[in-house]
Amino acid sequence: MAENLPYSTSIGTLINMLEKIKSASVPERVTQDFVSTKLAMKGGSAAACIPFLKKMGFVASNGTPTDSYKEFRNPKKSRIAVGKAFKKLYQKLYEMNEYVHDATDQEILGLIVECTGGEKDSSVTKATLTTLNALRKISDFDIENNDATEAVEPTNGRAIPIEPTQSTPSQFQIPPQHSSGSKGINLAYTINLNLPATKDIEVFNAIFKSLKEHILGN
Incomplete structure (x- = not known):
């Protein structure tokens, strides 16, 4: 018709x-x-x-x-x-x-x-x-992408982008951290990171750079 x-x-x-x-x-x-x-x-x-x-x-x-x-x-x-x-x-x-x-x-x-x-x-x-x-x-x-909320969360004096509502989850496993004592405790933790729904690679680069500097360490 x-x-x-x-x-x-x-x-x-x-x-x-x-x-x-x-x-x-x-x-x-x-x-x-x-x-x-x-x-x-x-x-x-x-x-x-x-x-x-x-x-x-x-x-x-x-x-x-x-x-x-x-x-x-x-x-x-x-x-x-x-x-x-x-x-x-x-x-x-x-x-x-x-x-x-x-x-x-x-x-x-x-x-x-x-x-x-x-x-x-x-x-x-x-x-x-x-x-x-x-x-x-x-x-x-x-x-x-334009409607997404560009929220930030301070970490050590700097900001890490917080994901918008529509996002893609990613998981990072942090390796066990060994204490220096003879009877150390092995600790490990997982970070669940929701990535923004965007095709702009620079957004992801900025997120992972902040994650490395402030959480994962150099």
Whole structure:
């Protein structure tokens, strides 16, 4: 069964509006008056972007700004907020390719045609691809790593990263420590270390370096 995919025929206006939203105060409701007065964007193309903001989940059906809208205004979370909205907008494409945001234009075009049943050269198909590409350029899709809590625990005056909720457990066996006396006691202990869910090798290097310096010894 063919599915409709969201698109904007005024994607340039939409991207401009998103930029203006970052600096404008949060209104009680996102209306045409807000867009034309506070965002200084007049005309039908600007007003037509409001329904798309609702599809993105930035504006509720009654015009109220959502938590996603407020998250988007945070400079450190803007790209994350758009990335979440992108996955919501193109959920049908993600069911066909879970890495659609990394796919080539030709691959995405094929998915759009397959999903919608439209012609590859139609104005709707082209507008859908243009909208998708414009949004993925201002998105961050590494949401899991960005949302992870970067907690630290002090050890001997320095900090060792504490694992985020989603992690990979690793176990280290510390060899027995012998006392210098004739009747020594052999002690051994195990460290269970939860590694962060990340592909950044530098994160692991930092963890193991701290572990070696402060717990295992040189």
